[in-house]
Amino acid sequence: MTEVSAVPLVNENHRHEEFNQMDGDYSRDSANFESSMEINESSNVIKEEPNNGSFEENMKNGAGNGHGPEKEQLKSPKKEDVSLGFIDLGYESDDDIPWAQRLAKAKQNGSGSEKKAKDKDREKEKNGKLKKKKKEDNDEDEEYKPEPKKKEKRKHKEESDNDYSEDDYKPAKKKQKKDKEKTKKTEVKKEKKTSSGGSQSQSQSQSQSPKKKKKPEDEEDVWEWWKEEKKPAGVKWNTLVHKGPLFAPLYEPLPSGIRMKYDGKSVDLSPATEEVATFYARMLDHEYTSKDIFNKNFFADWRKVMTSKEREMITDLKKCNFEKMAVYFKEQGEKRKEMTKEEKAKIKEQKDEEQKIYGMAIIDGHRQKIANFRIEPPGLFRGRGGHPKMGKLKKRIQPEDVIINCSKGGDVPQPPPGHKWKEVRHDNSVTWLCSWTESVLGSNKYIMLNPSSKIKGEKDYEKYETARRLKKRIGKIREAYQEDWKSKEMRVRQRSVALYFIDKLALRAGNEKDTDEAADTVGCCSLRVEHIKLHDEHDGKEYVVEFDFLGKDSIRYHNFVHVEKRVYKNLKIFMENKNGSDDLFDRLDTAMLNEHLRQLMDGLTAKVFRTYNASITLQEQLAKLTNPDENVHHKMLSYNRANRRVAELCNHQRAYKEKKKEVKEAKREKKDAKSGTAAHEKAKKKYLRLKEQLEKIETQMKDKDENKQIALGTSKLNYLDPRISIAWCKKFNVPVEKVFNRTQRDKFRWAIDMIMNDEDGDSYEF
DNA sequence: TCAACGACTTGATGGCAAATAC
DNA sequence: GTATTTGCCATCAAGTCGTTGA
Numbered sequence: 001m002t003e004v005s006a007v008p009l010v011n012e013n014h015r016h017e018e019f020n021q022m023d024g025d026y027s028r029d030s031a032n033f034e035s036s037m038e039i040n041e042s043s044n045v046i047k048e049e050p051n052n053g054s055f056e057e058n059m060k061n062g063a064g065n066g067h068g069p070e071k072e073q074l075k076s077p078k079k080e081d082v083s084l085g086f087i088d089l090g091y092e093s094d095d096d097i098p099w100a101q102r103l104a105k106a107k108q109n110g111s112g113s114e115k116k117a118k119d120k121d122r123e124k125e126k127n128g129k130l131k132k133k134k135k136e137d138n139d140e141d142e143e144y145k146p147e148p149k150k151k152e153k154r155k156h157k158e159e160s161d162n163d164y165s166e167d168d169y170k171p172a173k174k175k176q177k178k179d180k181e182k183t184k185k186t187e188v189k190k191e192k193k194t195s196s197g198g199s200q201s202q203s204q205s206q207s208q209s210p211k212k213k214k215k216p217e218d219e220e221d222v223w224e225w226w227k228e229e230k231k232p233a234g235v236k237w238n239t240l241v242h243k244g245p246l247f248a249p250l251y252e253p254l255p256s257g258i259r260m261k262y263d264g265k266s267v268d269l270s271p272a273t274e275e276v277a278t279f280y281a282r283m284l285d286h287e288y289t290s291k292d293i294f295n296k297n298f299f300a301d302w303r304k305v306m307t308s309k310e311r312e313m314i315t316d317l318k319k320c321n322f323e324k325m326a327v328y329f330k331e332q333g334e335k336r337k338e339m340t341k342e343e344k345a346k347i348k349e350q351k352d353e354e355q356k357i358y359g360m361a362i363i364d365g366h367r368q369k370i371a372n373f374r375i376e377p378p379g380l381f382r383g384r385g386g387h388p389k390m391g392k393l394k395k396r397i398q399p400e401d402v403i404i405n406c407s408k409g410g411d412v413p414q415p416p417p418g419h420k421w422k423e424v425r426h427d428n429s430v431t432w433l434c435s436w437t438e439s440v441l442g443s444n445k446y447i448m449l450n451p452s453s454k455i456k457g458e459k460d461y462e463k464y465e466t467a468r469r470l471k472k473r474i475g476k477i478r479e480a481y482q483e484d485w486k487s488k489e490m491r492v493r494q495r496s497v498a499l500y501f502i503d504k505l506a507l508r509a510g511n512e513k514d515t516d517e518a519a520d521t522v523g524c525c526s527l528r529v530e531h532i533k534l535h536d537e538h539d540g541k542e543y544v545v546e547f548d549f550l551g552k553d554s555i556r557y558h559n560f561v562h563v564e565k566r567v568y569k570n571l572k573i574f575m576e577n578k579n580g581s582d583d584l585f586d587r588l589d590t591a592m593l594n595e596h597l598r599q600l601m602d603g604l605t606a607k608v609f610r611t612y613n614a615s616i617t618l619q620e621q622l623a624k625l626t627n628p629d630e631n632v633h634h635k636m637l638s639y640n641r642a643n644r645r646v647a648e649l650c651n652h653q654r655a656y657k658e659k660k661k662e663v664k665e666a667k668r669e670k671k672d673a674k675s676g677t678a679a680h681e682k683a684k685k686k687y688l689r690l691k692e693q694l695e696k697i698e699t700q701m702k703d704k705d706e707n708k709q710i711a712l713g714t715s716k717l718n719y720l721d722p723r724i725s726i727a728w729c730k731k732f733n734v735p736v737e738k739v740f741n742r743t744q745r746d747k748f749r750w751a752i753d754m755i756m757n758d759e760d761g762d763s764y765e766f
Numbered sequence: 767t768c769a770a771c772g773a774c775t776t777g778a779t780g781g782c783a784a785a786t787a788c
Numbered sequence: 789g790t791a792t793t794t795g796c797c798a799t800c801a802a803g804t805c806g807t808t809g810a
Contacts, residue, residue, distance in 0.1 A: 552803055553778060714777050
């Protein structure tokens with residue numbers, strides 16, 4: 001496990017400040033929800049208008065505090081309001097949403113069973129309300145005994161105590177001719193395209209209209225799926241044609257002079273044994289090979305592929321010397337770098353050819369890029385953090401391991417000569433093209449389509465629409481979970497506190513996981529008592545919770561957060577009579593939490609809060625930081641700052657401190673090892689490598705200051721509604737290329753089209 | 767009923783080529 | 789022209805969440 005540092009991370013002070021600000025906003029938020037509701041009711045625009053801004057924004061501009069000016073704003077949402085951080089939705093009715101209307105409508109209408117479920121919910125709701133009235137406002141009402149095992153939790157059946165239904169929100173109507181016309185036009189265009197079929201016709205039609213000067217990215221077969229009817233639920237495609245996966249090249253034995261040494265003597269290994277040895281040799285410079293678990297796992301798996309003779313001889317990894325192999329691979333690498341232009345071009349050509357054949361699928365008549373058409377090559381498993389299986393052998397995947405998914409008919413991909421597929425399936429309820437079972441964890445791996453494809457894009461679009469729906473309900477949801485802090489039922493209290501953390505701190509849900517199979521990392525629901533410390537007072541603030549745990553990818557989350565008194569008191573109760581290794585929320589898990597969330601809003605799960613909070617923060621930060629009079633360069637600076645705020649919220653940070661500590665330890669190791677010995681050499685190498693890595697991070701920090709600390713790309717690609725960024729570009733005359741690179745533009749083509757081709761696109765509100 | 771599984775999204779990492787500096 | 793830096797992109801591990809079947 002990565003050792004944690006007692007010193008706060010570089011940008012933690014900043015974040016700490018920010019969270020403290022949030023706290024201020026938070027209380028304001030809930031206190032003023034009612035006033036915003038009243039306003040909207042009279043305005044007949046959006047009936048349900050909770051205070052839905054981010055905490056920070058609300059505090060700074062006072063949005064939703066029930067004073068005069070907001071009333072005016074809420075009554076008449078104008079384009080200009082965007083720059084003021086106005087928080088109402090720009091759209092007044094379904095029909096107002098360009099191109100999205102049919103998609104959204106299909107979803108809203110729902111199926112019969114969905115409706116029944118809602119009715120049932122309403123029944124439950126009534127009962128819940130009656131019960132609620134009787135509830136007393138006392139924290140210590142329920143005698144709380146921690147649950148011994150989470151497994152029993154599900155016995156406490158979820159009661160429906162929600163107060164909302166989808167129908168609560170009924171937007172006013174407004175005609176939208178323009179978009180209908182647009183949709184019509186595109187449909188005609190599409191018909192022309194598809195009538196002549198496939199990508200060829202696309203390029204033909206383009207060549208027929210030389211008037212339109214198109215950028216290279218528009219030259220491909222652009223499938224404007226967002227202007228089409230949605231497929232029935234569960235149907236992912238009607239026809240799917242592809243060439244199957246591309247397999248890793250076969251192993252080529254090393255030249256005769258390149259041999260591993262065992263106990264000082266060169267040994268000839270069988271090809272299979274040698275291949276696995278090369279996996280290790282290639283990683284010799286990597287920190288992994290200094291880890292005991294890695295070596296243990298590698299050696300055990302390596303021995304499995306050895307011949308009995310080899311197994312008899314090679315009994316100790318420490319006696320193996322892979323140096324010669326490692327040097328050879330380095331030399332090969334150098335040679336590759338020194339290749340002539342022509343040689344490089346030839347290789348590129350070959351790769352492009354592979355991409356052309358295997359990298360594309362035809363789905364419902366449209367050519368779509370495949371994300372990963374290569375079968376993962378064999379190698380050693382690189383689990384992160386303290387993964388118990390790191391170093392294990394990832395076996396070579398054969399066609400006999402691969403399941404193909406495609407249309408029925410003659411277009412089934414051919415397996416390589418002399419081989420056959422494990423199975424050929426025609427399952428159009430899934431999106432994958434090929435799948436196989438990976439040998440280390442036994443999990444399934446898939447070949448799927450590129451993010452620019454319809455299948456992925458549509459899902460992405462839906463994700464942001466769900467987050468936008470959450471925006472309309474967040475006020476009520478927050479109000480409800482605050483009320484639940486006082487619940488007599490321990491599971492309800494735990495759920496409400498967990499939800500508060502997920503909403504406020506953008507924590508992940510935290511599924512339970514098997515620590516024999518994966519590193520010991522946690523999320524919100526799986527937090528243990530040892531992961532938090534309560535400080536009655538810290539840094540001049542009351543009720544401070546110190547979080548310190550390893551989250552996804554074993555990245556440390558260390559943060560001091562001021563919380564409401566009631567949350568603090570609840571946490572104290574949750575921790576009573578427990579050991580550090582006990583679950584903090586012993587009566588909660590992600591399934592229960594999500595079941596509850598689903599009752600609050602259709603499609604709501606814990607991860608929607610991350611999308612919502614990230615997007616709303618970006619929108620507000622952009623509005624706050626952008627000065628329309630500045631040049632593009634300065635505007636971009638503002639954009640990156642806004643983006644960075646989001647990344648901070650989501651904890652996408654680089655572990656600078658961790659690296660620093662590693663370097664320190666490596667230095668000590670080097671000092672401890674006897675000079676001249678192999679151990680000393682190894683320690684020295686490790687130290688130099690880590691030092692170099694640290695220096696790189698430091699330089700980046702100095703050069704690019706703020707931005708390098710945070711992995712901006714992740715939030716940009718996964719959490720931020722791209723329409724916010726594009727609308728910002730449109731409004732402030734910043735080229736979209738400045739904000740999104742080629743890949744991102746491909747992925748977000750739907751959003752670019754929606755905003756850029758809409759007259760009111762620049763006033764888009766998340 | 768619930769653990770296990772399947773399908774999918776999220777996110778870190780590292781290699782490589784294009785851009786930039788010298 | 790060469791060295792260095794930067795950004796892009798592929799890769800694959802690690803999550804989330806809904807479904808399944810014992």
